[in-house]
Amino acid sequence: AFDVLVIGGGPAGAASAIYAARKGIRTGVAAERFGGQVLDTMAIENFISVKATEGPKLATALEEHVRDYDVDIMNLQRAEQLIPGENGALHEVKFASGASLKSKTLVLATGARWREVNVPGEQEYRGRGVAYCPHCDGPLFKGKRVAVIGGGNSGVEAAIDLAGIVEHVTLLEFDSQLRADQVLQKKLHSLSNVDVLVSAQTTEITGDGSRVNGLVYKDRNSGEEHRVELAGVFVQIGLVPNTDWLKGTVELSRFGEIVTDARGETSIPGIFAAGDVTTVPYKQIVIALGEGAKAALSAFDHLIRSSVD
Ligand code: FAD
16 A cells, blocks of 8 residues: 555646655555646746746656656546545545555645636637636736636636736626626726626637637627627636545535645545645645645655554
């Protein structure tokens, strides 16, 4: 059995694996797709100490760094079930492949995925004008016109954030009113370079073949279609944590995120979690790395306090 078994091979999982292995304990990492969301990212400009890099390059570097240590890497393994060990017994994880692994402690780092609008152009122009993270990609649209799809808290926060960087923001909400907190809505309406469209259903993101040049939306009251010219579209309709396989085991928040304490421990002793899959605020690479390191150190601390066997 492992001392620390990490589920997930994104930044959080990679950091956990390295921190655990550096303690000289039996460490394994099982991931559906090593690299995680970083693989889907193009320009990364906020990985501190590296001025600019690309997702696939960073993902390769993460994996190479983990491979430098004595870690069992099991790629292309999708966890399907967690069976927590009771009273200090080993925890077990079952995989879609039929395999099953046991470990004294676990670090759950299965990340999250952005909810998509599912309109023509979204996939085609992903990373070429279609963006999901204002902290990451906002500065790429400096001085340009952009749209934000989604009028919940994250959409309105994104619009306020972007309004300070870009020339103009159009916020589109499907419903007849915004769903964000009043204080955010008030701030949004005070900004001179933001237009808010409600009852607006985005039907297409258009481009010139290489980059986004606009979007088309339907006014749900009149049924009329309109076109807005812009350089970027930020989709802000939710981040979905990859926790379907954990239902009924560790405590989840109402958004489905794993609830962790300051040390990264979940509601079950010996099971830790890190990165975008948890309740940690702000989903970013540097944050996932730090949280992953923290969870591994907490797992080690848990091991040295548990009975010796
Ligand atoms: P993830 O990266 O999501 O990794 C999760 C891992 O778990 C993957 O290996 C996955 O295959 C695996 N997994 C999932 N489910 C299972 C399962 N059931 N069984 C086994 N394995 C499983 N952040 C920045 O800081 N800067 C940026 O510029 C930036 N740009 C971004 C651009 C895009 C398009 C996207 C999508 C995200 C971007 N982010 C950026 C966010 C950043 O990628 C995430 O915050 C970070 O990757 C989170 O790391 P993580 O390890 O928690 O999760």
